[in-house]
Amino acid sequence: MLTADGITAEAVRLLEERGQDGLTMAALARRLGVAPSALYNHVATKQDVLRAVQDDVNRGIDCDGFEELAWDAALARWALSYRDAYARHPALVPIMAVTPVGSSPHTVAMYERVSAGLLAGGWPAHLVTNVVVAVESFVLGSALDTQAPADIFDPGELDAPTVRTANAARPGGDTARAAFDLGLEALLTGLRTLLVQKG
Amino acid sequence: MLTADGITAEAVRLLEERGQDGLTMAALARRLGVAPSALYNHVATKQDVLRAVQDDVNRGIDCDGFEELAWDAALARWALSYRDAYARHPALVPIMAVTPVGSSPHTVAMYERVSAGLLAGGWPAHLVTNVVVAVESFVLGSALDTQAPADIFDPGELDAPTVRTANAARPGGDTARAAFDLGLEALLTGLRTLLVQKG
DNA sequence: ACCTGAACACCGTTCAAGT
DNA sequence: ACCTGAACACCGTTCAAGT
Numbered sequence: 276m277l278t279a280d281g282i283t284a285e286a287v288r289l290l291e292e293r294g295q296d297g298l299t300m301a302a303l304a305r306r307l308g309v310a311p312s313a314l315y316n317h318v319a320t321k322q323d324v325l326r327a328v329q330d331d332v333n334r335g336i337d338c339d340g341f342e343e344l345a346w347d348a349a350l351a352r353w354a355l356s357y358r359d360a361y362a363r364h365p366a367l368v369p370i371m372a373v374t375p376v377g378s379s380p381h382t383v384a385m386y387e388r389v390s391a392g393l394l395a396g397g398w399p400a401h402l403v404t405n406v407v408v409a410v411e412s413f414v415l416g417s418a419l420d421t422q423a424p425a426d427i428f429d430p431g432e433l434d435a436p437t438v439r440t441a442n443a444a445r446p447g448g449d450t451a452r453a454a455f456d457l458g459l460e461a462l463l464t465g466l467r468t469l470l471v472q473k474g
Numbered sequence: 475m476l477t478a479d480g481i482t483a484e485a486v487r488l489l490e491e492r493g494q495d496g497l498t499m500a501a502l503a504r505r506l507g508v509a510p511s512a513l514y515n516h517v518a519t520k521q522d523v524l525r526a527v528q529d530d531v532n533r534g535i536d537c538d539g540f541e542e543l544a545w546d547a548a549l550a551r552w553a554l555s556y557r558d559a560y561a562r563h564p565a566l567v568p569i570m571a572v573t574p575v576g577s578s579p580h581t582v583a584m585y586e587r588v589s590a591g592l593l594a595g596g597w598p599a600h601l602v603t604n605v606v607v608a609v610e611s612f613v614l615g616s617a618l619d620t621q622a623p624a625d626i627f628d629p630g631e632l633d634a635p636t637v638r639t640a641n642a643a644r645p646g647g648d649t650a651r652a653a654f655d656l657g658l659e660a661l662l663t664g665l666r667t668l669l670v671q672k673g
Numbered sequence: 674a675c676c677t678g679a680a681c682a683c684c685g686t687t688c689a690a691g692t
Numbered sequence: 693a694c695c696t697g698a699a700c701a702c703c704g705t706t707c708a709a710g711t
Binding site: 390415 | 564567568571572573574575576577579582583585586589590593598599600601602603604605606607608609610611612613614615616618619621622623625626627628629630631632634635636637639640641642643644645649650652653654656657659660661662663664665667668
């Protein structure tokens, strides 16, 4: 029997298998053996489905560090897991950045653990949300960056000697990961310094 | 007479006035006094138009700091201008993160100036692109965050005491800007430290 | 070479009609 | 209460026909 949860579960599978463009209401209905219009007895809109899918993705993000480690080590572990989750679902990035958390239980649970870890780590309450948002912005931007083609910075016919030099000097392998690691290290180093100054 | 540049210019205006959803090929054609199919004599696809629009947006980003200031101050100025530009055009964020720069002259010119500034500031060539990508990821994520509603972290009916505490303690005003400023300060502080270690 | 107008293969969503 | 089937108002894009 058709339920909102059943629709969400099938939507997650569909998104995983067919990607962003494959997730249409028609495709979702066909998979569930039902007419497209039948879905609207259980969800109000496609945005509804996407919000539920997003909460499911957030359920898989690793927040365990905040009960075991120092705040900065926990933040690093969370950020990496968070980035990887959204690198698998880049279409959800603009949604995540903008959707209120009020009806997403797993998402709220995640923020609760992160906030508690920062507070316990010595961050003043008035800065906790800013730290979370700052790290999250870096994470979501980095998740989008994983989708970039390897030659994204190739200037082609255009004149850009320094860009060319920097490209040539950059080591191969997982370049998106290297940029993420450098940025995360800088961000955490900076946050440690700021905490000493402001805490 | 209809040209690719004319189409781009009108697309920029349309995006500014009507937003992401207002930029359709039909609306673009109507503004230009032409049938939708006529556009395809000058552009191959809508993605084509978006790429050109994006290059135009990048033309407006302030890179002047890199010829005047220390690398970190210049990077801060660039990042702020970059964030503001994409906060005005959030629909372009996923495109910017993923589009090769090869046929976007203003975009390449921007990267050239940024890379040259970092190199002159003492960054080793093999790290320059990673620094650029790391800052850019933070900037684009922050641009998306400017679109979030003010109550995005309100847990509603859900149980999340620490989230509530952190929300209540957070000062009002431009919260997205406060998070951006904190993150940028942390990122730059960290990058300065890393440069001393690795430079 | 460049435009029009009709058409195609889609979208998300609504709604009367059935059970 | 929940489904079907037809319909609506769109999309981006193609293509034969005109000039």
